Amino acid sequence: MEREAPNKPTEEDKKIQDELRASGDIPAHIAVIMDGNGRWAKKRALPRVAGHREGVGSVRDIVEACGQVGVEYLTLYAFSTENWNRPQDEVSTLMRLLLSSLRDEADRLHKNNVRLTAVGDIAKLPIEVQEKLAETMSLTKVNNGLTLNLALSYSGRWEILQAVKAIAEKVKHGEIKIDEINESLLANNLTTAGMPEPDLLIRTGGEYRISNFMLWQLAYSELYISEKYWPEFRRSHLYEAIRDYQSRERRFGLVSEQVRRRSNGGEKSLAAKIYETITGT
Ligand code: IPE
Ligand code: IPE
Ligand code: MG
Numbered sequence: 001m002e003r004e005a006p007n008k009p010t011e012e013d014k015k016i017q018d019e020l021r022a023s024g025d026i027p028a029h030i031a032v033i034m035d036g037n038g039r040w041a042k043k044r045a046l047p048r049v050a051g052h053r054e055g056v057g058s059v060r061d062i063v064e065a066c067g068q069v070g071v072e073y074l075t076l077y078a079f080s081t082e083n084w085n086r087p088q089d090e091v092s093t094l095m096r097l098l099l100s101s102l103r104d105e106a107d108r109l110h111k112n113n114v115r116l117t118a119v120g121d122i123a124k125l126p127i128e129v130q131e132k133l134a135e136t137m138s139l140t141k142v143n144n145g146l147t148l149n150l151a152l153s154y155s156g157r158w159e160i161l162q163a164v165k166a167i168a169e170k171v172k173h174g175e176i177k178i179d180e181i182n183e184s185l186l187a188n189n190l191t192t193a194g195m196p197e198p199d200l201l202i203r204t205g206g207e208y209r210i211s212n213f214m215l216w217q218l219a220y221s222e223l224y225i226s227e228k229y230w231p232e233f234r235r236s237h238l239y240e241a242i243r244d245y246q247s248r249e250r251r252f253g254l255v256s257e258q259v260r261r262r263s264n265g266g267e268k269s270l271a272a273k274i275y276e277t278i279t280g281t
Helices: 011-023 037-043 048-069 088-111 127-140 156-172 183-188 235-246 256-262 270-279
Strands: 029-033 073-080 115-119 147-154 200-203 222-225
Touching: 011 048, 011 235, 037 048, 048 073, 048 088, 048 235, 073 088, 088 127, 115 127, 147 156, 156 183, 200 235, 222 235, 256 270
Parallel strands: 029 073, 029 200, 073 147, 115 147, 200 222
Antiparallel strands: none
């Protein structure tokens, strides 16, 4: 089937995106803790689900803007391991909303050259959600624009545990020696294997915590907390977060002098290179 042309930014938006690319590095990987749906709804005397529904609009806008500005990976924390303990009706509403959003958005993602991936304990999700996810991932798997990575039934501790178990199995079967367990082996056994670590973590809803998200991968990410609730967080707020990111100096434990010495003219992904040099990965 012939794919439709991708959505283009407006002239004004394109100008902002060009300026952002000219003013510094665009983070290769942005991870987002999409928080504050319930409070957004409460403020308007609406049921919590209204906030989750409105939040889908933010997902659409942020995915599109990230693709256009040149972000390579966007991980969205959509449902945590701990969120299964919310009231049963909220959990089932969230699952239904996930399913209907996947149905509604699959063609748009494909049209916009987005590749969909997912991390988390996917087998715990309702079977229809698993099927729709698999179908959309297969539809979009050859796309080479933004990778949209959904964290579903995900938690950092769950992920590290399953990596440890996988490594223990390999040791048990003599496939690897204990001495061979290093950072890159562990990283390769996480569900994010093959993805760069997040350069920028955005949390909406104004709270200063990680809530069991990407505990390993966030080691040197820049943190940006937005006071906006997720349903009101749109591309202008994303641009603000990227601008803020560009004003930071990522030092990876070094001193400023060393970082500047390694910099040759603001080359892209300099930070990643420094980190690779340090960790030998
Ligand atoms: C984030 O919004 C969505 C999920 C965790 C699924 P919340 O539902 O946590 O909203 P608040 O934080 O209660 O406002
Ligand atoms: C984090 O939000 C999880 C997601 C956004 C999916 P929570 O609302 O679950 O986190 P806490 O309870 O405020 O730490
Ligand atoms: Mg919350």
